[in-house]
Amino acid sequence: MSNPRSTRRIGRRLGAIAVTAGMCTLAACGGAGTDAEGGSGETVTLQFVHPEVAGSFDPLVKAYEAEHPNVRIETTNVPFDQLQSTLQSRLGQGDTSIDVYTADPSRIPGIVARGQLLEISDLRDEAEAATIPSAMEPNIVDGSLWSLPIWTSSQYLYYNPDLLAQAGVEPPTKDPAKRWTWKQVTDAARKAQAAGAEHGLLIEQVNRYYQLQPLAESLGGGPGLEGDDLLTPNLTNDPWITAMNWYQDIHEQGIAPRGIAPDQMGPLFSAGKAAFYVGGPWVIPGWKEEGATFGLAPHPYFAEGEPTTPTDSWSWGINPNSENVEQAKEFLRWAALTTEGSLATIEKILIPPTNANAFDKYVTRLDESVPGVTDGAGDLMLHELENTAVHRPPSPGYIQFEEMMVNVFEDIRNGSDVEDRLAKAEDELATAFSRLR
Amino acid sequence: MRTRMPSTPGVVVRTAGAVMVSLLFLIPLLWVVASSFRPGNSAFGYTSPFTFEAFVPLGGDVSNYVALFDGYFVRAVGNSLLVAAATVVFGLVLSVFAAFALSALQFPGREAFFVVVVLSFLIPFDAIAIPMSAQFRDWGLANTYVGLILPGLANGFAIFVLRQFFLGIPRELLEAARVDGLAWWRILWQVYLPLCRPALVGAGLMLFLSQWQSYVWPLLIGSDTEHHLAPIALANLRGQLEVNFGQIFAGSVVLTLIPGLLLLTFQRHFTDSVAATGIKD
Numbered sequence: 276m277s278n279p280r281s282t283r284r285i286g287r288r289l290g291a292i293a294v295t296a297g298m299c300t301l302a303a304c305g306g307a308g309t310d311a312e313g314g315s316g317e318t319v320t321l322q323f324v325h326p327e328v329a330g331s332f333d334p335l336v337k338a339y340e341a342e343h344p345n346v347r348i349e350t351t352n353v354p355f356d357q358l359q360s361t362l363q364s365r366l367g368q369g370d371t372s373i374d375v376y377t378a379d380p381s382r383i384p385g386i387v388a389r390g391q392l393l394e395i396s397d398l399r400d401e402a403e404a405a406t407i408p409s410a411m412e413p414n415i416v417d418g419s420l421w422s423l424p425i426w427t428s429s430q431y432l433y434y435n436p437d438l439l440a441q442a443g444v445e446p447p448t449k450d451p452a453k454r455w456t457w458k459q460v461t462d463a464a465r466k467a468q469a470a471g472a473e474h475g476l477l478i479e480q481v482n483r484y485y486q487l488q489p490l491a492e493s494l495g496g497g498p499g500l501e502g503d504d505l506l507t508p509n510l511t512n513d514p515w516i517t518a519m520n521w522y523q524d525i526h527e528q529g530i531a532p533r534g535i536a537p538d539q540m541g542p543l544f545s546a547g548k549a550a551f552y553v554g555g556p557w558v559i560p561g562w563k564e565e566g567a568t569f570g571l572a573p574h575p576y577f578a579e580g581e582p583t584t585p586t587d588s589w590s591w592g593i594n595p596n597s598e599n600v601e602q603a604k605e606f607l608r609w610a611a612l613t614t615e616g617s618l619a620t621i622e623k624i625l626i627p628p629t630n631a632n633a634f635d636k637y638v639t640r641l642d643e644s645v646p647g648v649t650d651g652a653g654d655l656m657l658h659e660l661e662n663t664a665v666h667r668p669p670s671p672g673y674i675q676f677e678e679m680m681v682n683v684f685e686d687i688r689n690g691s692d693v694e695d696r697l698a699k700a701e702d703e704l705a706t707a708f709s710r711l712r
Numbered sequence: 713m714r715t716r717m718p719s720t721p722g723v724v725v726r727t728a729g730a731v732m733v734s735l736l737f738l739i740p741l742l743w744v745v746a747s748s749f750r751p752g753n754s755a756f757g758y759t760s761p762f763t764f765e766a767f768v769p770l771g772g773d774v775s776n777y778v779a780l781f782d783g784y785f786v787r788a789v790g791n792s793l794l795v796a797a798a799t800v801v802f803g804l805v806l807s808v809f810a811a812f813a814l815s816a817l818q819f820p821g822r823e824a825f826f827v828v829v830v831l832s833f834l835i836p837f838d839a840i841a842i843p844m845s846a847q848f849r850d851w852g853l854a855n856t857y858v859g860l861i862l863p864g865l866a867n868g869f870a871i872f873v874l875r876q877f878f879l880g881i882p883r884e885l886l887e888a889a890r891v892d893g894l895a896w897w898r899i900l901w902q903v904y905l906p907l908c909r910p911a912l913v914g915a916g917l918m919l920f921l922s923q924w925q926s927y928v929w930p931l932l933i934g935s936d937t938e939h940h941l942a943p944i945a946l947a948n949l950r951g952q953l954e955v956n957f958g959q960i961f962a963g964s965v966v967l968t969l970i971p972g973l974l975l976l977t978f979q980r981h982f983t984d985s986v987a988a989t990g991i992k993d
Contacts, residue, residue, distance in 0.1 A: 352948050361931055538950060542955075548756070557953040
């Protein structure tokens with residue numbers, strides 16, 4: 276039997292919890308929505324959903340609310356891995372509590388097909404005038420504009436100068452004309468490992484199509500999807516097989532590590548564990564803060580192919596079921612198409628904006644990030660965006676394609692037979708796409 | 713009276729093996745705790761390969777914990793505590809009434825009701841979360857504490873456990889109470905509950921943990937920042953473009969510590985519960 280004293284204590288504890296919980300529940304059961312603003316009309320509250328860490332858009336919200344006193348912006352961050360499924364679930368249910376949300380440009384045709392984006396073609400002229408040209412394309416589906424690009428992206432080859440010096444390797448320069456080939460990178464990486472580096476090469480998004488598409492594209496293998504509707508998988512052509520064999524080899528030979536997740540790559544490089552790192556510019560502020568030693572150079576390519584680099588980032592669109600469409604459109608326009616708004620979106624994240632005026636200022640900021648290291652990084656990015664960037668395929672089946680490719684890359688990284696795995700992926704994609712035609 | 717096991721070589725080897733296995737289980741936890749005292753992502757400086765410092769935070773600091781207590785994470789932990797506590801209180805009331813009805817009262821279809829209860833906790837909640845969240849939105853319960861608490865209240869497993877415990881109480885006690893003229897609710901209050909407090913603690917902890925670990929439902933229904941629960945806040949420490957592992961480790965320690973302390977506090981009542989179950993009838 277239980278001890279009466281102790282059971283009384285339990286009773287008291289439960290009682291206290293009950294009272295507290297009851298009071299708190301009653302006090303706190305409020306919902307979001309429209310707040311009345313004393314005497315001068317109503318304040319509209321816009322709900323904005325994004326995958327960045329909390330507070331990333333505080334500067335944007337502050338600046339926008341200062342210019343638009345009758346609008347409040349509530350930002351909601353959804354963990355990146357659950358963003359797509361959460362948005363699909365909520366938008367698919369006709370949720371009216373999302374006004375503006377982030378959309379991956381390559382997924383926009385699929386999202387449009389589901390009826391989850393509001394057409395905003397009336398902003399098209401203004402958008403084309405304000406935006407760097409290459410960024411608009413993925414946001415236009417069937418001749419209509421559905422979202423506005425906010426950011427774009429490119430990738431660099433980062434290196435650890437100390438580890439290269441230790442191995443007697445001359446580091447690459449920032450000159451795109453002297454861009455290193457993948458063979459040069461792996462040769463230097465091997466030497467660095469022989470001289471004590473733990474890892475030779477770290478690839479930031481090691482299992483994501485965004486980062487690995489340029490491997491096959493560099494050899495002329497195409498994006499992996501073809502046909503007028505981009506619903507015919509083509510992953511078993513020679514360039515794709517060659518690129519994936521190279522990708523598998525660097526892992527089998529221990530130049531690149533297995534079993535390390537994408538978000539651990541940056542911390543490992545900044546800890547001085549690797550000679551090379553292929554990744555975006557957003558790592559620079561964190562590495563600077565951590566005192567990491569690094570240099571940067573153009574993204575590598577295959578000698579027998581052409582230089583190609585990943586690109587694009589988030590676009591923002593409006594929920595067709597939003598109850599505040601006009602306010603949402605104005606918020607979107609301000610964030611994407613005005614210099615002030617665009618700069619506010621990148622105040623806490625060092626990622627290139629797609630607004631042309633803001634991009635110029637970003638280039639200066641990027642160049643000045645780490646004196647002596649990042650000088651010229653802005654020009655290099657501009658060069659890549661204009662000459663080597665490859666968009667992901669705007670296929671209505673891209674969502675399924677991208678999710679399936681994560682498994683394909685992981686399997687190949689871990690030793691699956693390349694040709695068999697790519698052929699299997701083609702079959703699976705053909706089945707999945709047959710439902711979309 | 714306790715008896716000492718003889719210290720034969722076999723016992724020593726088995727004990728040493730058990731201790732070794734326990735230590736192996738502790739290693740990941742130790743790494744997380746030590747890394748929570750490493751600022752930013754510097755914990756990775758001691759991995760690949762792992763060094764002694766990966767498990768002993770020499771030269772570390774508490775900056776990750778300080779950063780966590782900037783408001784957002786603390787609020788989310790507070791939300792989780794509120795939701796879990798309310799679920800324990802109201803969920804226990806519901807479970808006790810249901811279990812009492814399914815064990816002490818005799819009515820047609822009682823067993824069928826019980827089968828429904830058992831089946832209800834066999835259906836994975838995640839499978840029904842999405843359509844249910846649409847219903848909750850229609851009812852205006854999105855981004856409210858009621859919306860977060862409500863699905864956790866009717867916990868089939870808690871009802872099952874309490875019913876089994878109630879069935880262990882001799883029926884003679886119930887009949888004697890009825891002969892003495894006690895109303896049903898007084899039988900529950902004065903006879904059943906005093907005998908079943910350890911089981912209540914067990915069911916309460918189950919209800920607490922089910923909400924403390926809840927992820928999919930709060931992601932769907934508690935989507936604004938003010939209603940984020942602790943697991944969501946922990947996941948949000950990792951953005952698409954930046955991640956602070958030090959804070960993630962510290963957040964993980966905090967989220968482990970709270971139910972850990974609760975379990976330790978009520979550990980003895982669990983033991984009582986097991987012992988009491990054995991001597992019934």
